[in-house]
Amino acid sequence: MAIDINEYNSNLKPTWCPGCGNFLIHMSLKKALSELDITPSQTYIAFDIGCNGNGADKINTYAFKGLHGRAIPLAAGLHLANRKFTVIADLGDGACFHEGLDHLIHAIRSNYDITILIHNNQNFALTTGQATLTTDEEKPMYGLPDSKPERTLEPSEIILSANPSFYARGYSGDMQQLTELIKAGIQNKGCSVIEIMQLCPTYNEECTPQWFMQRIHKVEDSAKTLEEARKIGTITNENINTGIIYRNTELKTYYELQENRKDSQSELVDEVNQYDIQKLFDQFK
């Protein structure tokens, strides 16, 4: 029996542009939580700054709307303090691949048990349409009438280079699949990265729902190797694969590798007490 999805709504209405992919991403997240029976009080979401971050006060869970590019380390800190919470980092392609790229790589290689939702709308939308590394190379952008001089980079290449425990790609126009991917990501024990191809009718108007529909292919089985995953993950002019692209269930989580904590039954939040340091002090000469 799933939790009523209205439980996750705050009393504010979303403020995104008509047709924005964020509406359905937001709904998919709430639906995934509800179907997994994770209550609002069992969820902690670290929101970044960007259009996605404007959803922070539109959802009723524990949440922290922090700084641009920093949702991932914030989520890692939240998670390590209390592993019982479902911790999600929610950020855009600008935050994830520009301001906070180091955080993404190190979170994947640290393998914190968190879920990272990347809203990839191929631009910095909240600051009215600047180029990101996923923006088309020929496309004129804010302040760049002749398009960006830098090359485009594939998020899948960046993510797979760090050997993730879980990497999926969804599409904001397919709520059913996206909900299942978010659920699988939350259930995966380790750092789950979900790249979400997001409609942005205001600053990425070329990529209409029809444009996506012509290119999206759902993969049924995730890749067995990283090499295979790179092939499936590569986006071409004709093809964008969605689904769970890669998983590596062999990887231990960061916490499981903490020699002094791995067998601990309590969480760091339960342990804030006065500690007697006499024994430690006695070790000084």
Added chain:
Amino acid sequence: MPTNRYCIKLGGESGQGINTLGILLSRAIKSIGYNIFSYREYPSLIKGGVASYQIDFSNQYIASSSKNCNILTILDPEAVHEYLHSLNPRGILLYDDSKVEFTPEEQAWITQNQIHVIYLDSEKMAVEAGGSPIMANIVMTSFLWKLLEFNPDDLANIVKEIFASKGEEIINKNILCLNAGYNTAEFKDEYSQRAYIPTLPTEKKENKILTGNDAIALGAISAGVRAYYGYPMTPATSIFKYLGNTYKETGILIKQAESEITAVQMAMGSMAMGTRALTATSGGGFDLMQETISCAGITETPLVIVLAQRIGAGTGVPTWTGSSDIHTAVKSGHGEFPKAVLCVSDIQSGYILIQQAFNIAETYQIPVILLTEKQIAESLFTVETLPQPLQIQRGMYDGENRYSRTDNGISPRWVPDFNKKPYLNTSDEHNEISQSTENGEEIKAMSDKRMKKMDTLLSNLPEPTIYGNPEAQTVLVGCGSTKNAILDAIATGMNISYLHYDYLYPTKTQTLLNLVSSGKRIILVENNQTGELGKILTEASGYQFEEKILKYDGRPFFVEDILNIQI
């Protein structure tokens, strides 16, 4: 140099084991019953360059270094030229490398100051005694011990302790070298230092030696810190080292983050979740943390950062001391929001103030910066016991809304719990129910609510402490390690008083203003170029400091720097 202390300086090539030898000698002298204070100078490189280790000892508590030493022991010829002039007249230069050639000026200086120059072929002596060439350092140390006319058994005991893990053979060889150095015919009665050495304290205490960073780490453990997130930067790194090396005993989660930005974000996240987490850094790393300090300010998330200062802008002089980040700490972060800045000066204050930092951060839901300096962080202090720990105060209370407006500015905050109402911490300006706002009245009301916490905090902070003779006409004002040189000067009879700030910001001013209005001569003493504490005090009190003693050459205040002040 005051007569209640004696000073030994070891000089050599960086990476030559000066530090190990310094710790050995510090422990040995402490074990006899003296109070020691040990101070390191070393370059920011791993091998090569010159480094020194200076041990001051006394029959009273001391916590500062002297400018000059009685014995200079040199293990590398380069270091002779660097440190020769730090010797007192009639001091001893002991060296073990025949390649040393003094310049004519140096030779003249040696003659004029009646310096005893002693050469010891310590490597040969070590080998002849049955040790290895590397044990030359032990030969030198035990000869030095002979100059001091201390009992060789006391040195042998510490050597055995330090080399305990190396096995019996190594220990025995070291003891052979120790005997060779102590009993060599090179010693002459005229070298004896007995006349210059302070008498032993009448009562022998079970003292220990700790660095300032050890004290902060112990205080953090005591205060219930359960996670440490760090990125290496001198002189903050040894907090990481201590917490890491004890993590099995304490259960503290230790994370070496990919940057200071990550470290401080993780700390803020863990604090938001309801545990206590710490991060520590130095100047440049602190700059990177500032956006997060501002974020903690507006979201009202408790946060504690140790800022271990070193001298200079940019990379500056990474392994040298100063207190040039006071202003950076007080003014840190964009926008306007409440915060607190505390300043460590020694072992006791390091242990207590880190606990206080967490209590303040949680009670007032603000970022707190705890300042220390390389001079405190890495120097060895003599300690008998630590003060009683503070009670943990978290200020948590349940309520309807996370940002409710209250009379004292402090809103409800509860540890996230499956059975409690969820809430949003937001770095957008917001109303009482965490909704982002652009409404003018709401912006002003929430800004006022937050800033009210500064008044509440200020009213609960203690006034600064007055040390020394309260009747003295001259009052020095300072914070941090300058306290130690000033108190050491007072202990030798200097007739001054000293106004010391542990809590820099928000700033108490009544005691200062009382001193001003009573017509005292007030001198600001700071280990930086522009008088940063003075600027903070002026901003809070309106009082302009007319006299300032500012030192910003990377060196701490030596006790002579204070004694030379004309009063």
